[in-house]
Amino acid sequence: MYDSLNSSTSKKTNIDTFLFQKGFGGCNFYNGFLTKATDSLLQRTFLNKSNLLEKYVTVNKSGDSYNDTTYLYFMKDFNDVDFSFCKELDKAKNMRLYKSRFIFNKTFSNKYPFPLPARELWYSIRRVMIKDKMQLIALINSKKQL
Numbered sequence: 001m002y003d004s005l006n007s008s009t010s011k012k013t014n015i016d017t018f019l020f021q022k023g024f025g026g027c028n029f030y031n032g033f034l035t036k037a038t039d040s041l042l043q044r045t046f047l048n049k050s051n052l053l054e055k056y057v058t059v060n061k062s063g064d065s066y067n068d069t070t071y072l073y074f075m076k077d078f079n080d081v082d083f084s085f086c087k088e089l090d091k092a093k094n095m096r097l098y099k100s101r102f103i104f105n106k107t108f109s110n111k112y113p114f115p116l117p118a119r120e121l122w123y124s125i126r127r128v129m130i131k132d133k134m135q136l137i138a139l140i141n142s143k144k145q146l
Helices: 015-022 031-035 087-093 133-143
Strands: 039-046 051-058 069-075 096-104 119-124
Touching (some): 087 096
Antiparallel strands (some): 039 051, 069 096
């Protein structure tokens, strides 16, 4: 794992371990969309030929950690990317889930003496342009011997 191209320290990590610790390993918050156990599809919109947006509302909110509304963005153009938020959803839609937005409305809770504020969590996969590919290759090669 590296925090920048200029980092003098590094740590070699198994990709499965990295995804479990830093990614979404062990986290099944997309399962409700497959089983429809907690969420109901409210709206499906094709943004263009290759992009789909689905809006869900939570119908079985079993705690304060559950959001009220979810937006899932799918794209056909990301099939060459190995990382996935949820392979099962990708397969079911025949598209790649590339962005998720979880909307929490302001609410009151018996657990806290104050209102929980409205908030939004989002995750996305996006392509980035690498300015100096040779510098990146040199960084990777320099860490291979660790």
